[in-house]
Amino acid sequence: MYLTKLVTGGIPVLSGWNYAGGNYEKCLALKASLKLENTTVLDVAYVASGKVKPQGTCITNAHVSAPLCRVQFSTQTSETSEVRAEAWLPDEWYGRFLGLGNGGLGGCIAYDELDYGSSMHFATVGTNNGHDGNDGRAFLGNDEVLNDFAHRSIHVEAVIGKQIVEAYYGRPHDKAYYLGCSSGGRQGTQTALKYPEDFDGIVAGAPATDFNHLQHWRGMMGRTIGAPEGASSPAFIPPALWMLVAAEVLAQCDGLDGVRDGIITEPDACTFRPEALLCRGEGSGKCLTLTQVDALRTIYAPLYGDGELLYPRFDPGAEDSPLFSGKFPPYPEDWLRFAVLNVTDFDFSTYGAVEGRAMEAVNPGGIATFEGDLSGFRDRGGKLISYHGRMDPVIPSGNSKRVYDLVARTLRMPSLDDFYRTFLVPGMGHCKGGPGAASFGQLEGTTTKNLSSHNILLALVDWVEGGVAPDTIVGTAPDGKERTHCRYPMRSVWDGENFGCEN
Ligand SMILES: [Ca+2]
Incomplete structure (x- = not known):
């Protein structure tokens, strides 16, 4: 290594003095x-x-x-x-x-x-x-x-x-080299696809690839529990109840990896069953209504449109998410208004598949970043390391x-x-x-x-x-x-x- x-390595601290003098003027x-x-x-x-x-x-x-x-x-x-x-x-x-x-x-x-x-x-x-x-x-x-x-x-x-x-x-x-995460992970991936000569090595963290579908997925996650109506929607799940859901997810799936440590090693192995929290009668705030259970079934399933997989599912274990605030999430909101539709105002209470298709069809700036041909980057000797948290x-x-x-x-x-x-x-x-x-x-x-x-x-x-x-x-x-x-x-x-x- x-x-x-x-x-x-052992660079003496004092050598900085010599450097600084010359570098100051050079700078x-x-x-x-x-x-x-x-x-x-x-x-x-x-x-x-x-x-x-x-x-x-x-x-x-x-x-x-x-x-x-x-x-x-x-x-x-x-x-x-x-x-x-x-x-x-x-x-x-x-x-x-x-x-x-x-x-x-x-x-x-x-x-x-x-x-x-x-x-x-x-x-x-x-x-x-x-x-x-x-x-x-x-x-x-x-x-x-x-x-x-x-x-x-x-x-x-x-x-x-x-x-x-x-x-x-x-x-x-x-x-x-290149270093970035989230949007930065997407930028790194896009650069490897589009400008393969720019970097010899790329770290692309939690890449926001398939960007338009990601924004649509976020929008649909918010919609599923009632955004933008928020607490007035019957599907809304308040924060205290989300904590109950998170605890139940762990109860069902933490042990699958052999250790009960609060970490689900392979979220894709977790088939969460929200029915375990179903209220026996009326909702009490400590159990889920049928509408809320249905919402969770949607959240923990991949997003499809016209029979096509649009985006993989929400990771069980990541329940502390800003997508479930009851407000329509800000990134798909801004992306749809300012990049896709070019309008300042939009009624998000009707948001759905149509808007998702519009994002993908317009694909502003060619941002999607969902192509597999990294041959240019591979053939010039480029190396790409990606990473992704499993409680994202x-x-x-x-x-x-x-x-x-x-x-x-x-x-x-x-x-x-x-x-x-x-x-x-x-x-x-x-x-x-x-x-x-x-x-x-x-x-x-x-x-x-x-x-x-x-x-x-x-x-x-x-x-x-x-x-x-x-x-x-x-x-x-x-x-x-x-x-x-x-x-x-x-x-x-x-x-x-x-x-x-x-x-
Ligand atoms: Ca575990």
């Missing part, structure tokens, strides 16, 4: 010398450490841990669109480029991951995904903003970012299996192990968190050990640069316990003492 040594000189296509350099500053003012309106301050040169820039992507971005160029650079993704319908530069990447000695670049803020209003009537959102911002990040890196360090990067309350983990199988069928490859590995993480929520061993270096604040065995970004580096593919990834739980996560289609199996991976 030589790369691990590089990352943790400031960039402002005048950088000449990039369609790009305006907004600001260049040397930052030793501490808080800095971010671009945009998403957050109020950002943190810098490692001494670096911060370049803020804007790239015009059409007459009506631009991508705002930043490059964080650490003093102690190991020759690697890192591009970052975004989340939700944002609009928000991933400042936490800029800090993470640069402190791991990557020259790290993040963009605002072509608009500011964490909602979809910027899409209204602007197809170019949608193009940025769907695929172009990450390409800009790679192309312009690499030029900035070369200008600053005086030589090109050696290898280029907003993107069913079954979708990552489905995408893996789609790629396998499309490429006629029974196993994708040579270039594409998907790790399924029991007990992890959306991108991070949950009772499971959900920390493995996938995002800022999730690193427990700087080892490629425990850090998915370092595992990717080992794969790309050392040819050592990760067979497993070890995560750490909030209580400090570790668990080995398996790559699909291997199964996580309890041997009486530990979980291991079996075919």
Whole structure:
């Protein structure tokens, strides 16, 4: 694991002083010398450490841990669109480029991951995904903003970012990596499909792939328990009752994996029976009405339309979900209004299959990201690591299996192990968190050990640069316990003492 040594290696702290002197001037000189296509350099500053003012309106301050040169820039992507971005160029650079993704319908530069990447000695670049803020209003009537959102911002990040890196360090990067989760996982997947040369290695977490159907599924999840009517709908399940449902799901399925630990290792093995909570007579608030039972049967079943699978089912165990608030969920709401229909107002009390079909038919910016032909990325030697929490309350983990199988069928490859590995993480929520061993270096604040065995970004580096593919990834739980996560289609199996991976 030589790369691990590089990352943790013994660089004397004081060497920073020598670096800082020269780098300070070199950094400031960039402002005048950088000449990039369609790009305006907004600001260049040397930052030793501490808080800095971010671009945009998403957050109020950002943190810098490692001494670096911060370049803020804007790239015009059409007459009506631009991508705002930043490059964080650490003093102690190991020759690697890192591009970052975004989340939700944002609009928000991933400042936490800029800090993470640069402190791991990557020259790290993040963009605002072509608009500011964490909602979809910027899409209204602007197809170019949608193009940025769907695929172009990450390409800009790679192309312009690499030029900035070369200008600053005086030589090109050696290898280029990408890190993102949720929307960022979709962006990484889309980039591998559409711009296979941009990155040598990609970490695509909880990817929001098959994006239009995902939004429709979210909308239908909300509708199933009465959104947007909320508590006045007979199908509505209030939070206290959801806790009862979650407890019953565990009672029925926690033990299937051999250990009653509050974690359902394989949610797809859980056939939840909501009838167990059925009220004997009138509803009492501590049991389910027939209407509520019917709603749960729909929620724990895949979503079909016209006989076709539209999206895999909600993961049993992920009941603490924002989709069940009784309000129509904000992402499908904004996506339908501002990206698909181009209207500011829409009556979501009639939302249904028609709107789902409209999302898929319009497919704004070609965002769907549900194609299996990764041959371009495979053939140029690219490596993709995906991961997905199995308690993900907003993107069913079954979708990552489905995408893996789609790629396998499309490429006629029974196993994708040579270039594409998907790790399924029991007990992890959306991108991070949950009772499971959900920390493995996938995002800022999730690193427990700087080892490629425990850090998915370092595992990717080992794969790309050392040819050592990760067979497993070890995560750490909030209580400090570790668990080995398996790559699909291997199964996580309890041997009486530990979980291991079996075919
Ligand atoms: Ca269990």
